[in-house]
Amino acid sequence: MRTASMLLAALLQILQGWIPVFAQSRSGHRAISQAIGSIISLGRRTVSRSLWALGKQDQDWSADYKLHARSVWNADALFQPVLQRALPLCLGPYVVVAMDDTRVRKTGRKILSAFYQRDPLSPKFRFNLMWGLRFLQMTLLVPLYRAQPHLSPRSLPIRFQEVPALKRPGKKASEADRQAYREAIKLHNLSQHSIGTLRGVRQSLDAAGATDRPLLAVGDASFCNRTIFRLQLQKLHLLTRTRKDIRLCYRAPAGQRAFYAAEKFTPEQIRQDESRPWQTAIIFHGGQWREVRYKSLPDIYWQTGARQRALRLLVVAPIPYSSAKGKRKYYRHPAFLLTTDVTAQAEPLLQAYFDRWQIEVNHREEKDTLGVGQAQLRNPNAIPKQPALVVAAYSALLLAGIQVYDSQRTTDFPPLPKWRRNANRPSCLDLITVLRRDLAQNRTTQATLGIQIDWKTLGLAAAA
Numbered sequence: 001m002r003t004a005s006m007l008l009a010a011l012l013q014i015l016q017g018w019i020p021v022f023a024q025s026r027s028g029h030r031a032i033s034q035a036i037g038s039i040i041s042l043g044r045r046t047v048s049r050s051l052w053a054l055g056k057q058d059q060d061w062s063a064d065y066k067l068h069a070r071s072v073w074n075a076d077a078l079f080q081p082v083l084q085r086a087l088p089l090c091l092g093p094y095v096v097v098a099m100d101d102t103r104v105r106k107t108g109r110k111i112l113s114a115f116y117q118r119d120p121l122s123p124k125f126r127f128n129l130m131w132g133l134r135f136l137q138m139t140l141l142v143p144l145y146r147a148q149p150h151l152s153p154r155s156l157p158i159r160f161q162e163v164p165a166l167k168r169p170g171k172k173a174s175e176a177d178r179q180a181y182r183e184a185i186k187l188h189n190l191s192q193h194s195i196g197t198l199r200g201v202r203q204s205l206d207a208a209g210a211t212d213r214p215l216l217a218v219g220d221a222s223f224c225n226r227t228i229f230r231l232q233l234q235k236l237h238l239l240t241r242t243r244k245d246i247r248l249c250y251r252a253p254a255g256q257r258a259f260y261a262a263e264k265f266t267p268e269q270i271r272q273d274e275s276r277p278w279q280t281a282i283i284f285h286g287g288q289w290r291e292v293r294y295k296s297l298p299d300i301y302w303q304t305g306a307r308q309r310a311l312r313l314l315v316v317a318p319i320p321y322s323s324a325k326g327k328r329k330y331y332r333h334p335a336f337l338l339t340t341d342v343t344a345q346a347e348p349l350l351q352a353y354f355d356r357w358q359i360e361v362n363h364r365e366e367k368d369t370l371g372v373g374q375a376q377l378r379n380p381n382a383i384p385k386q387p388a389l390v391v392a393a394y395s396a397l398l399l400a401g402i403q404v405y406d407s408q409r410t411t412d413f414p415p416l417p418k419w420r421r422n423a424n425r426p427s428c429l430d431l432i433t434v435l436r437r438d439l440a441q442n443r444t445t446q447a448t449l450g451i452q453i454d455w456k457t458l459g460l461a462a463a464a
Helices: 006-021 025-040 047-053 062-069 075-089 175-184 190-207 267-272 346-355 358-369 382-405 428-441 443-449 455-463
Strands: 095-105 115-118 129-142 154-162 215-219 236-241 248-251 260-265 279-285 288-300 311-316 320-322 329-331 335-339
Touching: 006 025, 006 075, 006 382, 006 428, 025 047, 025 062, 025 382, 025 428, 025 443, 047 062, 047 455, 062 382, 075 129, 075 154, 075 190, 075 382, 095 190, 095 346, 095 358, 129 190, 129 358, 129 382, 154 190, 154 358, 154 382, 190 215, 215 346, 236 346, 248 288, 267 288, 267 311, 267 335, 279 346, 288 346, 311 346, 335 346, 358 382, 358 428, 382 428, 428 443
Parallel strands: 095 215, 215 236
Antiparallel strands: 095 129, 115 129, 129 154, 236 335, 248 260, 279 288, 288 311, 311 335, 320 329
């Protein structure tokens, strides 16, 4: 019989896998306590407030800050327990990983890795800048609908790495310094960092026992470039969105010296070509199974991008939708996808592209619900580690919710408000609410972790 404390027990069991990551076990236990405090605290998610939520407001906090600034540990290893336990849920021909970059706003001018970058919330007609940090996130897409057709997929973060920009030379810099900068940005950018991260994810999958399963990395148009598509890594396939005016071609006919055919075409021309019939696939999207129209062109080449590597183009027709019952239907824009897997069926590739949207849910919950990036840290070692620890704890909480509640709402959760009566999947905030209640009622677990939690403490921490 399921009890209300099973979520807490499942979360602690996952977080116990963090202890071998640290050189000392006490550092691992401190990281677990700090992760729990960052989840259950209220208000702005700073390190001090997360410690106050644990009842440590009268203790020395220096060790908790040194955990990020001085302690030597690998932030990527915190995600390995989640990956190890979630792999049995990843049914299908691929282990699908979604990748995307996200930005965190900062105000401190003494943060060495912060820089001005494009604000993603800028309107299309105006280019705005923001001061902050940039992170690369990779998430494991768990297709729960393959086991139970009515369940929506979940996205579990497995990487959260900072990708800072190189500082541009000043006005008084020499020509040699400028040339060194131009060469350095070719090796230190988002694409090169993504390649190294993909190699690390592949190694983590092999360490988790998935050596025989191919990895499918799904990204948006920012990952559709020659740096990414020239990556040659065994058991790795790419699937990214591309522009509608990219120039593609077939291979030249046999007997010619040229490799590429002289005739070029664009994905938009393929979409408008009536001689190529539309095919249909059944895709799970928006809480139900839907029919999607697409066109598939295997064995094509992107001369300026992937060079002589064979690719496959998938053209997804616009999907109709209506704002209300009885209203006219609108259509979204078509999607143009490039993939390095030219032999597989199109349906698993299309499903992976539709599931990629779950990473956007992760971005929203990490920033709005958990306040990732709100901690006030300036140490160069602590700046990338503390957000990664919070994201790893968030991923463990989502996995614990799947294990205990099968990603469905039960009577353990508080009643939904009137405007959310149709929500069947518990959100991150729902899981946090249950976790707060479990911790407040379970004094034995509090004594084991060396913390003291009650509703009054949580309220005082938020008001501090």
